[in-house]
Amino acid sequence: SDTLTVGQLAELMHKKSSDIIKFLFMMGNMSTINTVLSDEDIEIICLEFGIEVEKEIVIEEDNIEEQIESMHEDESKMVSRPPIITIMGHVDHGKTTLLDTIRKTNVTSGEFGGITQHIGAYQVSVKGKKVTFLDTPGHEAFTAMRARGAQITDIVIIVVAADDGVMPQTKEAIDHAKAAGVPIVVAVNKIDKPGANIDRINSEMAENGVMPEEWGGETIFVPISAKTGEGVSDLLETVLLVAEMQELKANPDQLASGTVVEAKLDKGRGPVATLLVQRGTLKAGDSIVVGTCYGRIRKLTNDRGMEIKAAKPSMPVEIIGLNDVPRAGDVFMAYDTYKKAQEIASHRLEKQILKERNQTSAMSLEDLARKI
Numbered sequence: 001s002d003t004l005t006v007g008q009l010a011e012l013m014h015k016k017s018s019d020i021i022k023f024l025f026m027m028g029n030m031s032t033i034n035t036v037l038s039d040e041d042i043e044i045i046c047l048e049f050g051i052e053v054e055k056e057i058v059i060e061e062d063n064i065e066e067q068i069e070s071m072h073e074d075e076s077k078m079v080s081r082p083p084i085i086t087i088m089g090h091v092d093h094g095k096t097t098l099l100d101t102i103r104k105t106n107v108t109s110g111e112f113g114g115i116t117q118h119i120g121a122y123q124v125s126v127k128g129k130k131v132t133f134l135d136t137p138g139h140e141a142f143t144a145m146r147a148r149g150a151q152i153t154d155i156v157i158i159v160v161a162a163d164d165g166v167m168p169q170t171k172e173a174i175d176h177a178k179a180a181g182v183p184i185v186v187a188v189n190k191i192d193k194p195g196a197n198i199d200r201i202n203s204e205m206a207e208n209g210v211m212p213e214e215w216g217g218e219t220i221f222v223p224i225s226a227k228t229g230e231g232v233s234d235l236l237e238t239v240l241l242v243a244e245m246q247e248l249k250a251n252p253d254q255l256a257s258g259t260v261v262e263a264k265l266d267k268g269r270g271p272v273a274t275l276l277v278q279r280g281t282l283k284a285g286d287s288i289v290v291g292t293c294y295g296r297i298r299k300l301t302n303d304r305g306m307e308i309k310a311a312k313p314s315m316p317v318e319i320i321g322l323n324d325v326p327r328a329g330d331v332f333m334a335y336d337t338y339k340k341a342q343e344i345a346s347h348r349l350e351k352q353i354l355k356e357r358n359q360t361s362a363m364s365l366e367d368l369a370r371k372i
């Protein structure tokens, strides 16, 4: 970048020169309005004042949203993709039981690996159509994504136990779905239980802003028993119907990007991450960046524990080959070379260290001020 003085930078940032001089002084640097700033100084100042610096590589990797947006634009390459469904609801209302029932009846039992694998995200086939479900850890990713203003889910199924009613986490789930702006399907669960009261669920949900269709609202309520399986196929059909109206599409013919659903360190295999591919096709051997982690994918495994060569949009997949454990909710992106992935990750790491260093020095100065 061109050389900038304190005065020029202050003008660009619409800040007072004296504030920048004061900040630099606190960082241990004496300066005047005419002091020429180093790139590092500029970066630190921008971090301090909450302004993004635009260097070549930053433009390349920081505007993920923009990049993703530009990928969306090529309409001719868009093909329909399976819906991504998150199951939410209060503790013990039957989320896991529902998912188990769905998987048991919709995963062909003859398939290798059965349904024993747990990777936090599953794909099943309903009437010949693929549907992706996110399990409770998906909830975690969903929360992280929401905090960052992005989203992974297309539809939220809120499970409410008919013998218990709307509870705090039910309300939380409603808030999540509304914040994400995605349609809700309500599964009124445990209707096999003697204390089940479907009308009560209808009115309690309505009180919380989720109006049943039969009461003139927009939300479909499906009574089910996750335990006996009653109503579960109705629920799935409803979900498919809602998904069809969304006309969900993605371009599989590009480098992949998507979201980390969960990740852990495996003693034998190293960092293991469950990714949800949202755009493009992820292939074995691809180089990816997730946050400050990077690596070449050594192995792709599907939700049934089978090794696969590639994963298309909406497909959950477990990968190994990263240099570190990424965070749930982080965005991943594939790059055409390993070198590029490595460069981008190390640049981010540098930036993060700078930011932390900046926070540490600000902190110690506060301490100093307190002592004085």
Ligand code: GTP
Pocket: 089, 090, 091, 092, 093, 094, 095, 096, 097, 098, 136, 189, 190, 191, 192, 193, 224, 225, 226, 227, 228
């Ligand atoms: P957390 O993961 O702890 O939030 O709970 P969950 O929502 O996943 O509930 P889970 O599926 O573990 O079910 C909790 C209990 O309710 C279990 O004992 C289930 O067997 C029972 N249960 C779930 N669905 C039904 C149902 O439809 N009928 C009856 N009778 N019991 C159910």
Ligand code: MG
Pocket: 095, 096, 097, 136
């Ligand atoms: Mg559960």
